[in-house]
Amino acid sequence: MNWLKRLWWSAVLLGLLVAVGVYATWQPDRQLGQLVGRWAPEPSTFLELDGMQVHLRDTGPRDDPHPLLMLHGMSSSLHTFEDWQSALQGQHRVITVDLPGFGLTGPSPQGDYRIDAYTRFVLRLLDVLSLKRVVLIGNALGGEIAWQTAVLAPERVSKLVLIDADGYQPSVQSMPLGFRFASMRGLRWIAERVMPHSLMASSVRSVYGDPNKATPDKIDRYFELNLRVGNRRALFQRMDQAQFGNSSVLIRRIQTPTLVLWGERDRMISSDQGAQFCHDIPHCKLVMFKDLGHIPQEEDPPATLAPLRAFLATP
Template sequence: MSEQGLSIDVNGVRTNYHDRGDGPPLLLIHGSGPGVSAWANWRTVLPVLSERWRVVAPDILGFGYTERPAGAVYHPDAWLAHLTGFLDALGLDRVSVVGNSFGGALALRLAVEAPERVDRLVLMGSAGVRFPITPGLEAVWGFEPSLAAMRALLGWFTFDTAGLADDLATIRLAAASRPGVQEAYRRMFPAPRQAMVDTLAVAEDRVAALPHRTLLVHGRDDQVIPLSTSQRLLDLIPDAELHVFARCGHWVQIERAARFAALVGGFLTADARPRPHAMMSR
């Protein structure tokens, strides 16, 4: 498979997505790093998860190979409309959802605004609550294309870059430099970028009313989205559990791919309702 997958019309926007496997539908929502796409974000776990679920993973409006219409507004309401339109276009009434970082904030918003459409919820290194913007997130959203800047971002994203592919920075830089991509990216995350952190946040009283079983996953050493965000979500969501990976940064799905896929698989198939708690993996 490659970054370019299938194409579907979502409210007039040509949307790139991946659709793999059979079984209960599982929606994967990617993060907001420069050069990101559904495939770049989820390639390490999509083959495993698609053995048991029908996994659908779109490039969100403005990202990847999804169309960037002239005059598009990049705002959580627009991204949510694109997500729900995507589910409608595929005829999916109810899905379990895995959201990463920015995608976690969108998954949380989907669960709050359309709770009937969400079965179980997995939030990994998730935004969606208020926090003081980190230097790592400033570097991510303030990215200007260069190989040096992309290599530096990999250091923000991961605990140890030694395990990454040697050419990953070059690949992500090429994706971030395609025509129109960086222009859209600047429009999404202008300074002061704390404003987007706050805009992505969901009202805490609504989060506290969520009925969904929720798995929170975070790298202890995340320099982009602080662990405190998942700890706050654990406090708020009535039926939640938190799994923390030590010696792991923001890219749990890449740094701990096998463990993450197994953890998500176990959570999605568990029948017994877990007691809310926190765990640490080393």
């Protein structure tokens, strides 16, 4: 019977430790009003679309014949393109947007985070903004949404820029801790209510080629925006609905001129997949950055802007 008592007390102790851990890292949802002041200064605006107040920034000359629409990755936001937008808006109309489920836009009322739902969202956004054709730019999840939009509606996409884009079967070398935690279905109740700041810091640093470039302000941004009411549950739903690589055969249908930018230190998606995109897309140029990670446009805006500017200047 002694072993039974020890087992019981061990279970009690474990339960107490878990309770203390949950209490110490408990993070309630942040309401939109709590976040807007810091994360939606001008030129941020909100547009009603598909039952959501969609957060976007639309800057630059309105007569630009080929506006740029930039799409961020999972658990990110339009802020990942802030430096690009600032640098390009003098010559180009630049639109950045928080996709459904992320940033200040928050969750989709339908709870649909499949790629085809995102491509329909992008096309409706273009219609609402009266944009016939755009240069579509996407990072990670945003990259897959971009190329699938180019497959579905090639007449709406004049050029395509893929940055460490999803599309092929996963070859994850190191998944951020936050995504690992969110993927554990048995811990969903806890994961929807706790978020250690240290866990977010580790996750953000892991997607940079140089972790020291993940500044406290950037970590705070990811931390606070992922606490926006509904975003944690939306991340779980997106992960459950994802079908990574199932549509990769469609990549060969892309005829749109394409630029592929890739960080060689991307530990989420192997750099080999950058070359695979340009193998399957006939009109494609690949540019690798040996010191950058999964979000190169955020990690080193000047270095990544150079090939983008050259690509945009090409007829």
